[in-house]
Amino acid sequence: MKKVVSVIYSLSVAGAENVCLNISSNINREKFEAYIITIFDEAPLLKKLQNQEKVKVISLGVPLKSRYWIFSPKVFLKFRKIVKSINPYTIHSHLWGVGTYLLLTIIGLGIKNRIATIHTSGGHYKSSYWFSKIDRNVEKWTYKLLNFRLVCVSEEVRKMIRQKLKILNPIKINNGVDLNYFNPIGNKQDVGLNYPVIVHVGRFLKAKNHWDMVRSLPALKEKYPNFKMCFIGAGVEENLKEYCEENQILDNVRFLGVTNNVVKYLHQADIGLFQSTYEGLALALLEMMSCELPVVISDIPVFKEITEKGNCAKITSLHRIEEISESIIELAGDKKQMKELGKEGRRIIAEHFSQEKMISAYEELYEKTV
Template sequence: MKKVVFFITGLNSGGIENYLLRFLKFKASSFSEVVVYCKGGKGGHLENEYLEIPNVQIIKNNIGYFNILNYLNLLYFFKRGNYDVVCDFTGNFSGLILYCAKLSKIDKRIVFYRGSSNRFKETALRLFYNRIVRKLAYKYATSILSNSQSAFDFFYKKKMQDSRFQVIYNGVNPSLIIHINKNLRKEFAIPDNSFVVGHTGRFNNAKNHSIIIQVAEKLINKYPDIYFILCGTGVEVGLKAKVKNLNLDKNVKLFDNRRDIPMFLNTMDVYFFPSITEGQPNSLIEAMIMGLPFVASNISSIQETVGESENLYDPNDINGFFLAIEEFYMKKVSRDLMLRERTIAKFDYIKLFNQFYRSLE
């Protein structure tokens, strides 16, 4: 049995953090030791859930981009721990980590891309640094993984013949979602006969919350029985003032992290996901497993996730989103059981988690 270190930024709820948590719940017992190394120096909302898994320990230590001492300490950590596998989920920014792993004679070095574009404000200096660490990641990784072909098309378009590249889609256990029948309309003071549009995702530019609110304003002003519910890290703080200023606070409900996502999804009639950029969205997959009709952006990673769909629009197409949701509202749309079955089959967690596990062997 092998000793493995997984590098992530922190443990607040998000795509990477939830993916790794689900994988470790499924497979941690197959390793002799698992270290989750938070290189942002902080834990987060999911920390206790990680610590409940046998074999898992957490290290929180900030590793700066330019701090040589941090990397000397990392070399000492690698050599002292005698690890067999290093897997870094931070894409290009794994470059220096994998270089240190190579110097420490760790044979299995994996970079896992979880986004399909740069997620930082692009300046000349940052892009220069990004190119350097990408070259290091490419040179020192023994496996290069992604949860979407879109990520490889963006980061490595001219190098895809390399046998180290492998796409491993997200796995989601449907039994954790579909057996829950309750909803939260009573708790949220939403009438049963209202129409509810929902979104799950942390508050950042990629999730395109500003467009969500603009679409909500148009719909609610025309149809007062439409409600929006949104949850995710930073959502309540990030949107509360704007929603109040627009006099939407009665019909737009904002929440931070919730651990009752299946009931949250059950509260919706339509799932709205207008992201500007994504890797492969766990939250959209969960909504599809629930059979929720959805309206989403037409970016390549979402197209790859949902397949053919007429409900995809440019991320800034406010009118397109408005008309699509309005049509669902007029039709009083119901759950799509065929969508559920297709999604469960495509994102079979047993098959996909075993695929990831084999890359770590």
């Protein structure tokens, strides 16, 4: 049995972290023994592993808010010691950047198979900050020195890797959704009092562009005074709530925070909303589509890639508030179109973004020697 060690910053509730956990939890137990090493001590996703021993999770114990752990030799020595004691056949890193420095400690450990998955096209790859440039160079030369095979979660990410890291042959493996769990079975059938119910899933980061979504809502209230907008994710800004109160939509907007039962809210919703300025792939969008939710999305390249140039979505120009409002209103007024877009979205997920296909592709990589 081959041991596979996945390495990631934390197991907080987010897309890449869910992907890492889903791969480790579902790979073939007859062929692979799965471990996850996290840098930070935050691990709410561990609740998914309750009452099962499929994955062994080890934390380096760095406090989540620590900014200077990279200058601690103890962290690096601890990481090397843990990896050496496991003696894995494959090491698989996720979400690196500054964390790439840790990977240098595996030199001399004889790990035959080395894989790194790049989940984003933004972050330090887009930043002009001087330290980000150092990160990119360390990352590039670490991957080359240690002969890592790079996996990109979308064509947009693969394009970015070629440009920024000058690595010309990365592999593309789409992130995958559990079609049995994220299904349309529980979806609403009738128009309720709070119609339409709109949902967005994602942490309150600048790239998620929550402000544009919120600013589109006052116009929506004129047509649908009882609509509901549900924001699911950590870190809401108080200024957003103040804006909602000033524009008399606070009763229509719900900031739900982190939940382990996202699918419940997807089944209660009528429309999904995503207005990100950049994404690697957006697992939450895939989950909405898998539940047959019609979606209103920004016109960034990766969203066009996912939705086959908008075949299952309404696409709006980035930062065009009126377009967002108009698209939601138009969609909410056409139940036939909503149903057609939802079914097309589910078809796309089943063909290109299933968890089964993702895991099968990684299992094939885990078996190989670099």
